[in-house]
Amino acid sequence: MVVFDQKAANGTKSSSPSANNSKPISFSSNSTINLDQGDPTVFEPYWRKMGDKCTMVISASDSMSYFSDAGNLCWFLEPKLADAIRNLHREIGNAISNGRHIMVGTGSTQLYQAALYALSSPEGTQPISVVSAAPYYSQYPEETDYLRSGLYKWAGDAYKFDKDDGAYIEVVNSPSNPDGSIREAVVNRAGGKLIHDLAYYWPQYTPITHPADHDIMLFTFSKCTGHAGSRIGWALVKDTEVARKMIKFIELSSIGVSKESQLRAAMILGTLSHSYQNFSSNIPDNFFEYSHCLLAERWKKLREVVERSELFSLPDYPLKHCNFTGKFSQSHPAFAWLQCKEDIDSEKLIKAHKMMVRGGVRFGVEPNYARVSMLSSESVFNIFLQRLSAIGNHLSVMNRGP
Amino acid sequence: MVVFDQKAANGTKSSSPSANNSKPISFSSNSTINLDQGDPTVFEPYWRKMGDKCTMVISASDSMSYFSDAGNLCWFLEPKLADAIRNLHREIGNAISNGRHIMVGTGSTQLYQAALYALSSPEGTQPISVVSAAPYYSQYPEETDYLRSGLYKWAGDAYKFDKDDGAYIEVVNSPSNPDGSIREAVVNRAGGKLIHDLAYYWPQYTPITHPADHDIMLFTFSKCTGHAGSRIGWALVKDTEVARKMIKFIELSSIGVSKESQLRAAMILGTLSHSYQNFSSNIPDNFFEYSHCLLAERWKKLREVVERSELFSLPDYPLKHCNFTGKFSQSHPAFAWLQCKEDIDSEKLIKAHKMMVRGGVRFGVEPNYARVSMLSSESVFNIFLQRLSAIGNHLSVMNRGP
Known part of the structure; x- marks a missing residue:
């Protein structure tokens, strides 16, 4: 494939x-x-x-360090990006971001894998089952299984999941890629853990009916504004231990995330928030x-x-x-x-x-x-x-x- | 840890x-x-x-696509970065880059894992052993084992590796992190595969005695110029099938690598090459x-x-x-x-x-x-x-x- x-x-x-x-x-x-x-x-x-309104200028000596915010749990997250993300969610009303850990990833693809790592147990004798309701995003199976991890394993369509023995991770992708439907968890069994992939929960794709409020919510710059080349995703996470393990994954996977992309995303997302704070219905000012x-x-x-x-x-x-x-x-x-x-x-x-x-x-x-x-x-x-x-x-x- | x-x-x-x-x-x-x-x-x-000599300006509509060079095997590699890398290796004389596949990663950390994936076999019943001569880079063990992959497994000090049953990957880190020594492979057994991590093979750290010419060579922007925050690494790879599998890994791991970081690295590495083509011994012009x-x-x-x-x-x-x-x-x-x-x-x-x-x-x-x-x-x-x-x-x- x-x-x-x-x-x-x-x-x-x-x-x-x-x-x-x-x-x-x-x-x-x-x-x-x-x-x-x-x-x-x-x-x-x-x-x-937009012309020069969101042009980023970065000199050769800027952002050379591994660290963005050494005092923060997510030490590689640019504070400006964290602010822009919180402000944007508040303006759009699509997710609760206050009181949540924000972490940045190399696209939401990396954060999906970070979440699998954080929700699985290194002590487990069997890999935890990962399911999603069909039609599911076509990359979930391969992104889960390509390293043949002993921590987690793709187990297919959530509707057909019938393992009696407890632990599983269900990925809820809403609005769904591929079919655009609004989804909720379908297994709903004790011991289940959820990842909400909300890449498309933005007003251009679907009506914003409520601010989403789940344990782990994934978003991506690619689908929010169209900047796929920047490889910036972010997660909103309730639990501190889960956040800590996701950060550990990103440390081991890539020692953080491009500062240049983070700073550009901060500028572009910040401009969007700003345009709504100073509301005008003129196209093209409102993305x-x-x-x-x-x-x-x-x-x-x-x-x-x-x-x-x-x-x-x-x-x-x-x-x-x-x-x-x-x-x-x-x-x-x-x-x-x-x-x-x-x-x-x-x-x-x-x-x-x-x-x-x-x-x-x-x-x-x-x-x-x-x-x-x-x-x-x-x-x-x-x-x-x-x-x-x-x-x-x-x-x-x-x-x-x- | x-x-x-x-x-x-x-x-x-x-x-x-x-x-x-x-x-x-x-x-x-x-x-x-x-x-x-x-x-x-x-x-x-x-x-x-350097002031404004390497300042990058990027507008909001630049580099939005996933693709950098769709006709290239490494479709997410910015052609300008590939050119800058080839030119720099030619100027410095530290590695053969002509006739090699160049691929970019989110730091050489991601490329190390891509190389493990590429050199292991999905059909293998046992994970392949990964070794490196002690003192080895402290992150190799955890970067190899954190997902408990069924494809590869850390097997410790290459000097103590005595498994009779063939296949292994040896990571040769030269000059060595931590001890700065010049290294060569130590196991040297049939069926062995090599990854050369040459992060520190640059003139500020060690005399450049010859152009390195190995199957897989890893370098990183972090240690070459000090731009650790950009998370840019690159690999020079001889074999097309190995290169293809490494690219597959990066697709599944993060769907490519930040364009902003690649373009900035291209500009900065390009400036270095240019300063040597127009040679002058004035400090600080020559990095x-x-x-x-x-x-x-x-x-x-x-x-x-x-x-x-x-x-x-x-x-x-x-x-x-x-x-x-x-x-x-x-x-x-x-x-x-x-x-x-x-x-x-x-x-x-x-x-x-x-x-x-x-x-x-x-x-x-x-x-x-x-x-x-x-x-x-x-x-x-x-x-x-x-x-x-x-x-x-x-x-x-x-x-x-x-």
């Missing part, structure tokens, strides 16, 4: 010169487009319009309104194509009140979870039309599902709509027969 | 306001100083003198000459104190020709490897005099050894010399009796 498919990646590269250009361009009829990873280039034009509109528009276009094609269906999302925008809205997830109505391998079918996507089997469900990124550049998204229409037309012609 | 001791870290913090000040300051009589981790703040004044002089001066002072004390000894380093400077020189390692001549726990003794250091047991040898960082700020280094003198005086008074 390849996480970042080389051919797909090349597809991304060939499309990147068009990132500034919303018109479908000449490579559209030949090149494979990459809708596999959810690279959030959709937000790039917003940050380009979440801007990106909410952008994704709502993409989802509208996609639903039109899918309805016309009659080959695929998409999940429906209930209308909910968003405390942040003050309006009722549906979810507009970062991924489209396409279900083929016929018994066809959706990934293969879509790939045959030169689109790299990720099939249902990777998420623990049937191959007639496929996950498609909604976060590509505008030009790639438009090609996606054209090609998806073409699949529908092509098959309906075939079904009518010669 | 704590990698980054909280109390020691606080010691660093309390000393940091004096980083600009070479005079011993008022906290000297009370505060604990941290000489435990090798935080390379010694080089900070050099980079401060390696400047830092070589600085460490030579510190070692001279330390040896004077140690000789006077008659309590400790230091290793001797042979005079060798350095191809880079064109001169004969001894090594001036990043750590002093102090051996107490009496049967005393050196770490405890030195700690009693308010200096955090790391004792011999952590490196697989006797407790009368202790590792002391030579890379602290000037003021902390001066306090270290004073306190070390005081230990000697104190004990010699005790030995003379009342």
Whole structure:
């Protein structure tokens, strides 16, 4: 299994010169487009319009030490980033951050593994079972098992978990990658430990209905603002001993986290908070309104194509009140979870039309599902709509027969 | 075992306001100083003198994608960093980089683990043994074993490795942390695999006698220029399949490496190469000459104190020709490897005099050894010399009796 498919990646590269250009361009009829990873280039034009407002300047002698805040439990966390994270959660209302330990990781990927380490026991004779409700994020199984740890072990779909002997970790990914649904823990048994992966609990993707308040909550800069290249994630953690063990993991894994990325994230997240403290509804000054509109528009276009094609269906999302925008809205997830109505391998079918996507089997469900990124550049998204229409037309012609 | 001791870290913090000040300051009589981790703040004044020459400016829309170079095997490596690394090795002459795969990691710590993953076999029924000649780097055992991997397992001192059943990985750390010696593989048995950790093979620490040319060579920005906070390491790898597996590890561990840190490292390493291509011996324009002089001066002072004390000894380093400077020189390692001549726990003794250091047991040898960082700020280094003198005086008074 390849996480970042080389051919797909090349597809991304060939499309990147068009990132500034919303018109479908000449490579559209030949090149494979990459809708596999959810690279959030959709937000790039917003940050380009910001010009110098969030430009970071760092001299050669800045931040040379391993230490950011030696007196803090998380000694490698830049205090400015901690402040920006707390302020942003307070402004958005999506999570309780006061009174929680904040720790930074090299993406939430590293923090997921830190949480597994912190919740497992070095004294255990058996690795603790790790489960998540299917369709689950396709990387959880491999991120859990690639080192064949004696501490923890992937045990699959939480709905099917029936081990009688106690301890388990359930990962609750809400809104869910791949299907955008709002999730709660499903095992709910004594001895269970929870990790809440809330990467997509931001107003552009889903209505903010309440401030989340769980033992371990993971967030990532990649999905919040689109800065995937910075590899910055953060965790909000209630228990001090769990926090201490997560920090220990990051010490052993990478002796902390890039200061440059932390300082840039602090500046960008700080600017977002500041724009809400000085509220104005002008686009593009308010990132979440801007990106909410952008994704709502993409989802509208996609639903039109899918309805016309009659080959695929998409999940429906209930209308909910968003405390942040003050309006009722549906979810507009970062991924489209396409279900083929016929018994066809959706990934293969879509790939045959030169689109790299990720099939249902990777998420623990049937191959007639496929996950498609909604976060590509505008030009790639438009090609996606054209090609998806073409699949529908092509098959309906075939079904009518010669 | 704590990698980054909280109390020691606080010691660093309390000393940091004096980083600009070479005079011993008022906290000297009370505060604990941290000489435990090798935080390379010694080089900070050099980079401060560089002013704006290596200042990085990065706007909010730069480097947002996961991808740096989608067509490259190491798709998350910034091409500018790859170029800077190749050029620098060519200028310094410390490693063959042409025709090698270059990959970047979140410090060489992450690359060490990537190399273990790449050299072990998922099909193996037993974890492969990992060894290194004692005194070995104190973090190897815990970085190898903290996840209780079924792929690899720490097996201790390479000199004592006597397993008959074949496969092993030997880590060759040269110049060695902690003792500064030049190392070669010691097991030399069929089926053995080697990782060369060359973090300190730079002209400020040791004469560059030849360009190293091994299967897997690890380097780190932290020890090359002192930018520990950036968490940038790199590996030079001969075999494509090994490189592919190391990349896979970094994908699963953190989905790549901070672009901000990579771009800053590219700029700073690029400036170093450029200064040698336009050679001038003026200090401070040439970093390696400047830092070589600085460490030579510190070692001279330390040896004077140690000789006077008659309590400790230091290793001797042979005079060798350095191809880079064109001169004969001894090594001036990043750590002093102090051996107490009496049967005393050196770490405890030195700690009693308010200096955090790391004792011999952590490196697989006797407790009368202790590792002391030579890379602290000037003021902390001066306090270290004073306190070390005081230990000697104190004990010699005790030995003379009342």
